[in-house]
Amino acid sequence: MSEKKVIDARGSFCPGPLMELIGWIKLANVGDELELLSTDKGSAADVPEWVHKVGHELVGVREEAGVWHVTVRKAK
Amino acid sequence: MKILIVGGGMAGTILANNLARRLHGELRSGKVKLTMLSASERHMYQPGLLYLALGRMTPDELYRDQASLLEPGIAFFVDPVEEFQLDQNRVKTKSGTVFDFDILVIATGSRPVPELIPGLAENSETFYTEETAVKMFRKLQAFAGGRVVIAMGVPHKCPMAPLEITFMLHDYFKDRGIRDKVQLHYTYPIGRVHSLENVAKWAAPEFERLGITYETLFNVKEVDGAAKVVKSEEGSEAPYDLLISIPAHRGMEVIEKNKLGAGGWIPTHRHQLTMEGRKNVYVIGDTTNLPISKAGSTAHFEAEALGENIAAIVKLGSPVRDYDGKVFCFIEAGKDRATYAMFDYQNPPDPKAPTKAVHWFKTAYNKLYWVSARGLL
Numbered sequence: 430m431s432e433k434k435v436i437d438a439r440g441s442f443c444p445g446p447l448m449e450l451i452g453w454i455k456l457a458n459v460g461d462e463l464e465l466l467s468t469d470k471g472s473a474a475d476v477p478e479w480v481h482k483v484g485h486e487l488v489g490v491r492e493e494a495g496v497w498h499v500t501v502r503k504a505k
Numbered sequence: 506m507k508i509l510i511v512g513g514g515m516a517g518t519i520l521a522n523n524l525a526r527r528l529h530g531e532l533r534s535g536k537v538k539l540t541m542l543s544a545s546e547r548h549m550y551q552p553g554l555l556y557l558a559l560g561r562m563t564p565d566e567l568y569r570d571q572a573s574l575l576e577p578g579i580a581f582f583v584d585p586v587e588e589f590q591l592d593q594n595r596v597k598t599k600s601g602t603v604f605d606f607d608i609l610v611i612a613t614g615s616r617p618v619p620e621l622i623p624g625l626a627e628n629s630e631t632f633y634t635e636e637t638a639v640k641m642f643r644k645l646q647a648f649a650g651g652r653v654v655i656a657m658g659v660p661h662k663c664p665m666a667p668l669e670i671t672f673m674l675h676d677y678f679k680d681r682g683i684r685d686k687v688q689l690h691y692t693y694p695i696g697r698v699h700s701l702e703n704v705a706k707w708a709a710p711e712f713e714r715l716g717i718t719y720e721t722l723f724n725v726k727e728v729d730g731a732a733k734v735v736k737s738e739e740g741s742e743a744p745y746d747l748l749i750s751i752p753a754h755r756g757m758e759v760i761e762k763n764k765l766g767a768g769g770w771i772p773t774h775r776h777q778l779t780m781e782g783r784k785n786v787y788v789i790g791d792t793t794n795l796p797i798s799k800a801g802s803t804a805h806f807e808a809e810a811l812g813e814n815i816a817a818i819v820k821l822g823s824p825v826r827d828y829d830g831k832v833f834c835f836i837e838a839g840k841d842r843a844t845y846a847m848f849d850y851q852n853p854p855d856p857k858a859p860t861k862a863v864h865w866f867k868t869a870y871n872k873l874y875w876v877s878a879r880g881l882l
């Protein structure tokens with residue numbers, strides 16, 4: 430069964446939210462959802478760009494009290 | 506009270522010495538017992554590997570006997586932990602010995618895992634272990650010209666190393682008089698040349714000025730050694746004559762085997778440094794799952810915060826401060842210029858233009874590290 434993992438990358442300048450996602454997605458199973466928390470508004474653009482380029486699935490992007498929640502499903 | 510530190514690297518050593526000083530009286534009176542378990546009798550200054558690969562340090566300069574770095578009062582055993590029995594407040598080591606604890610600190614570090622990428626270990630040079638750094642040094646010496654590609658996996662320790670090795674290779678080939686015969690091509694996993702935005706803003710024009718080409722959004726998928734091509738997850742290909750890689754890292758196998766954290770990364774509270782769900786287990790250094798640089802300076806600042814807190818727990822019954830996510834990294838910008846980046850959970854870095862003075866400070870730090878490990882700097 431697939432699970433949802435939360436990656437808390439708030440306040441991460443280095444390696445930063447996208448790099449955190451890239452690292453953790455490798456440890457996930459195909460079909461798993463990963464929810465990335467980021468305080469960098471750039472994540473709302475650069476995470477979807479990478480996800481599309483590599484061929485994973487973008488489930489949703491929302492902002493709540495200055496935190497961007499970007500949810501991605503590992504597709505391959 | 507029994508305090509047990511597992512791991513005698515940067516984080517474990519700085520913490521042990523910090524605690525030995527703060528709890529000097531308690532250790533003498535026997536109220537506190539401080540024990541360190543490690544997997545090696547030697548301590549390696551890992552940042553020196555970068556210089557080793559370029560022939561600017563020798564292997565012997567990277568090591569000290571671990572016991573010689575520790576304050577009196579610390580019981581030190583080279584006996585790696587194999588089982589973490591956290592519910593019973595004890596660990597079991599390779600020799601079969603059981604060590605009980607009231608407070609446990611896990612600082613077992615991380616390791617490169619090139620084997621995760623098909624073709625990477627066999628076809629690339631890397632400087633992340635002594636053996637591979639020496640091999641890379643020989644390979645570079647024999648290299649007469651061609652296309653050098655720099656590629657990296659995620660996550661990797663020392664996030665400045667990709668830029669540093671690239672700038673240092675530029676000077677290395679220049680000094681050998683063959684820079685015009687070498688094409689340097691840098692690749693990076695995200696959409697800019699470094700994860701720190703301000704560092705990327707400085708490094709990209711610097712690459713252009715030095716004639717170093719670069720490609721972003723490049724995550725290594727496989728290396729075809731016969732065709733001499735690196736293929737990325739994003740669908741692009743980078744042909745090479747010499748491939749320099751920084752492999753992806755994982756925490757230690759023992760962490761995964763004991764189910765303390767996926768990938769060997771232990772879920773850790775970002776301010777208190779406790780292992781999630783545990784009150785008397787702390788995690789510092791590379792093996793945390795925190796979204797901050799896996800670097801010696803991180804290990805150092807975490808160890809200092811935790812040292813203060815554990816001493817306060819002994820003396821006052823509770824911790825006194827939060828770890829604020831502080832990291833400080835030097836950035837070598839060639840063979841004789843450097844800058845630095847300092848940041849925490851709240852404040853991004855603002856690197857200045859590289860200078861010779863910062864480079865000389867880093868060179869001095871390569872020696873001063875041993876003072877720092879003793880907890881004096």
Ligand SMILES: Cc1cc2nc3c(=O)[nH]c(=O)nc-3n(C[C@H](O)[C@H](O)[C@H](O)COP(=O)(O)OP(=O)(O)OC[C@H]3O[C@@H](n4cnc5c(N)ncnc54)[C@H](O)[C@@H]3O)c2cc1C
Nearest residue numbers: 512513514515516544551552585586614790791800801802
């Ligand atoms: C090439 C290179 C360049 C670098 N440059 C820099 C730099 O310029 N600046 C910077 O800040 N950082 C740099 N670093 C990163 C830095 O060295 C690490 O982040 C740092 O060493 C992490 O400290 P640690 O204590 O978590 O792990 P380590 O220092 O790796 O120590 C881990 C310890 O755990 C022990 N251990 C392992 N398994 C067990 C077990 N089962 N039981 C008991 N003990 C065990 C090991 O023997 C070791 O003593 C660099 C690293 C490399 C490889």
